[in-house]
Amino acid sequence: MSESYGDKISRIIISFILFLIALSCLAPVLNILSISLSGKQAVESGQVLLWPLDITLQSYETLFKGTRILSALSNGLQMTIGGVLLSMAFTICAAYPLSKSYFFGRRVFTLLILFTMVFSGGLIPTYLVVKSLGLIDTYWAIWLPGVISTFNMLIMRSYFEGISSEVEDAARIDGCNEWQLMSKIILPLSMPVIATLLLFYGVGYWNSFMSVLIYINSTDKYTITVLIQQMIQSQSLLTEALANDVQAIQLVPDGIKSAGIIILILPMVIVYPFLQKYFVQGVMLGSVKG
């Protein structure tokens, strides 16, 4: 079947629209990257667009020497890694039993868990629970209240349910007990969903902002996300005094701020391409069966 002239035109238009949309996603990142790598003069005159001018690493140097970013970076990594491990363990512990048809009370538990997706106590009661447990100012306060994302757990449960029961029967006949079945058979077969959830939880903890703001009081425990946010905010606070003192705005140059943003983006951009095929699969699974 040959393509009509009209179809061809519309195909070209669609490709072009998609090109613009993709560009709109890439351009701000390139702009920030270029600003972070450009000289002060070029940045202040607003000439930097999608490529750096007078390339220099000055912004990164100032950022690493002049701020507490290194300790905040290590805080962010610790918080993220700890949180991901904890969340994965809890999510598996929830998803595995719920995927088994012989699990007593599976229906009731599923309903009770689903209910928490449509009704929640909200921030204040949760805060009071965390406070009364004495978790304030520890990373446990960030990890525990959301340790299981019910949505992620359902994705994993669907995946477990999709694993053929013949595999399970065969393993049992060979003498596997429940632990061995899970650790040696089911989990190794579930690598795609595990990779997906590692990405989701990892990104979630790395990006977590409100919980750090609420539960962490000592500034030396701040994660990198919050530190960078305060750098950005303090500048925009200065911008509010815009007409009064133009010179004050130069206190925190755009370059340093952009360098901070790039460092926040970096881990995601590094892991993302490797995990893309997994998370697409994972989300589809969650959406089709969940």
Added chain:
Amino acid sequence: MRRVFKGALFRKNIPLYVMFAPVIAYYLIFRYLPIGGLVIAFQNYNFFDGILHSPWVGWKNFQMLFSTDKTILIIWNTLWLSFLNLIVGFPVPIILALLLNSVKKMWYKRMVQTLVYLPHFFSWVIVGGMVVTIFSLESGFINQWITQHYGEPYPFLYKHFSWVSIFVGAGIWKEMGFSTIIYLAALTAISPALYEAASIDGATKWRQTWHVTLPGIRGTIILVLILSMGRILEVGFDQIYNLRNAMVSQISEVISTYIFSMGIQGGQFSLTAALGFFESVVAFIFILGANLIAKKFDNHLF
């Protein structure tokens, strides 16, 4: 025989319950206990007396919420911003998914997908930083361009209309790509035979989209709509916190930021818990209501 079977079943369940015990504890402590903790919305809660001994005040906190100008404004702001997010943002991923679906060159489709999924993984700190940089008065390239051509920079982030546009636009920009995944999944489930039949009947590409593709993903569209109804009173804290500034405080104070500043920072736990309670109940009613309507169209969630 039956007893033996039951015994085996029981033994099979022991390891499952050992695993599941921490999960039960988690949901009880961090999900159900806070729901119970909502009783403080009917109290005058203070740390000294705790939940058990704080004095009861009945509906006073709610009366205060709905009679104070400030809180009414905040509820209104929240409704308005999330309504805009929903109305403007809802069709975008559907259109994007349809566009992506019509691309025949796989490498091109994959490249576009890779790029549009990316912003989903950026935190609002990152997006907020980008917005402030790009639209800034002094050095943002947009205002540089405007200054060169028209002389005066435009304070995008300080005018109400442009701020709201940027707020909604940033939300769409961040999530449009990722939200296509669910629609693309639904699109692959449409049988190619339907398209063949339609094209034999002489349907053009546009008519095929209208009569085959859209009905084919109707269930998914309704599902996503129901789920977003539950967030009608919710403007994400991170989004608003990272995009707002003092010049637009009149329109950018929403429920989540108010609970944060008045409750967590200001210690008015009962009042803000009442606000949170109101938010949860409205969300719950909206989800059930949307589900009820969807039932009429035979596409319900529960």
